[in-house]
Amino acid sequence: MTEATVTRRDWIGGAAATAGLLPFAQPASARRIAASDRVNVAVIGAGGMGAQNMAKLTDQNVVALADVDFAHVAKSLVDDTGAVRKDRVALKAAYDRAEKFANYRRMLDARKDIDAVVIATPDHHHAIAAKTAMERGLHVYVQKPLTYTVREGRTLLDLARRNPKLVTQMGNQGHSGDDGRRTVELIRGGVIGTVREVQVWTNRPIWPQGEARPAPVPKPASLDWDLWLGPAAVDWGYHPDYAHFNWRGWVPFGVGALGDMGAHLIDFPVWALEPGLPTRVETRHSRWGGDDDVWDGKPPADLSSYPLASITTYRFGNARNGPLTMTWYDGGLMPPTPDAMPAKARMNPDGGVLYIGDRGMLMHETYGEKPVLIGDGVAERAAAVPMSLPRIIGGRDGHEMNWIRAIRGQEAISSPFSIAVPLNETMILGMVALRADQPIEYDGGAGRITNVPDANRFLDRQYRKGWSI
Structure with a gap:
């Protein structure tokens, strides 16, 4: 297989078997991450906007992907000719190494090494994905709008307040x-x-x-x-x-x-x-x-x-x-x-x-x-x-890494749930x-x-x- 040719089988692998659900795990505490550590990141919704976010995080450990269509994810990595985009070469390598799941709830139950999750699904999944991740002690970066409803937003804010060690960020990059x-x-x-x-x-x-x-x-x-x-x-x-x-x-x-x-x-x-x-x-x-x-x-x-x-x-x-x-x-x-x-x-x-x-x-x-x-x-x-x-390192383009640095205790978070x-x-x-x-x-x-x-x-x-x- 050439670098530019990615088939559905190559991407999905054994992910089709992960559609079933496991019982929710008990809430966990976020792992203490030092300034020198790389953060173990997973993504829910790995194509489209998720690929844009994750392209900024390839110097971290990308450990798992959850997506309902890995053929679409593959298209997010290539240009109109089918060649891997120059700005996505590192992302493709990171995605190739990561374990792939169809169901994000299955991924969050199965992978105990995840520290932080990027959520870039359609709006109607945002709150459920974020709450499920936060209940497992995971830091979250959630694309905008943060939630589909008012009640969902207040639920996430309450969860963030009860778990102050969790670093939360909404994907409104202009805030940085x-x-x-x-x-x-x-x-x-x-x-x-x-x-x-x-x-x-x-x-x-x-x-x-x-x-x-x-x-x-x-x-x-x-x-x-x-x-x-x-x-x-x-x-x-x-x-x-x-x-x-x-x-x-x-x-x-x-x-x-x-x-x-x-x-x-x-x-x-x-x-x-x-x-x-x-x-x-x-x-x-x-x-x-x-x-x-x-x-x-x-x-x-x-x-x-x-x-x-x-x-x-x-x-x-x-x-x-x-x-x-x-x-x-x-x-x-x-x-x-x-x-x-x-x-x-x-x-x-x-x-x-x-x-x-x-x-x-x-x-x-x-x-x-x-x-x-x-x-x-x-x-x-x-x-x-x-x-x-304060100015954020990298400005608007540094919004994702601001989240990583905040997780490592290096910088104040830009757009937390508060x-x-x-x-x-x-x-x-x-x-x-x-x-x-x-x-x-x-x-x-x-x-x-x-x-x-x-x-x-x-x-x-x-x-x-x-x-x-």
Whole structure:
């Protein structure tokens, strides 16, 4: 077999026999890892985004992989010609050495040498995979959105608080970037004065959304579709509009554009302005996928895909510096241009954040990149604001290794669950308001919607038999 030719048999090996479940092990304590040690890392969801994450960790011990389709994993390592990508040679070697499993719960029971787990599955698996790993004393790096529901996030935060030795990280890599950290310093330093309004936008979705559910087609031979469905309480047959990339827009599997990009955009106003959890959320939107020609203003009974575009307005009544309004736009929608915006200033249609203060404005792109100050005297005030936040080695590209260094006690963790869960909850509440189809009033302390009692069911979800958190 050449380096570029990887067959399903080569990848899966004996993994097909691992689909059965073993009883959960008793919670363990995280192994003490010295600064000079290599961390024993496993990955759940080894292709796609998981491969991007793991390519940053090849100097660690990659001991095990769990994936429902190793043919897809193999494709993540090669270019269009079938040759191994130059930036994936080390990853392929690490993957070749690792033991392979179809079922991540089987892997976590079988391999007692794992120290830490990267979780890069579709959204509907995140919380179950993370909780299962943490209960075994394993450090976790979980892709965004951290969880599918509010309750799942609070469950993980409680588990992290009860196990403070575990190092947790959400995969919102912009949180480690120098530009984003400087943005937070400038906002907190009062450069644009008091901020009462924030506008956030993204070009997502870039996947099927606002569409009716397609008819099922035969699945690829390499894909374990039952395991891919996992906790999703639906009996949907396979279609390529779901797996492997397009699942984000389908209600049982993903959390839409807010779940995808909120962690890269909403992160910074939540961080800089410390607004707490929102007290009121309302979402306006285009049609739900699957609507028929008779539109009654309500989502279809059989929710299929999320609306193609939405605008979500968050009110933060308990924000640190007074009431704050943040508005989210997706589906290519953008906020209006403020009167004070210079003609040459361009709002990047791919995504960005605009902070409107009483002494100026600040605008940056996705991940907190390229902050621009707007207004009289802002440059002079910015120059006087000292650096107050630590910088992460490698910046945005060092987010994965920050997790490793934190496990080894070398560096503070960038985006632990104590930070990630409230951010994630804010994002997910936009989807709750979408499904409630009316404004919701939220009591963050109690974790309950107070004005629409029936909408509290959207803070949780049903799980398929055999899967729960």
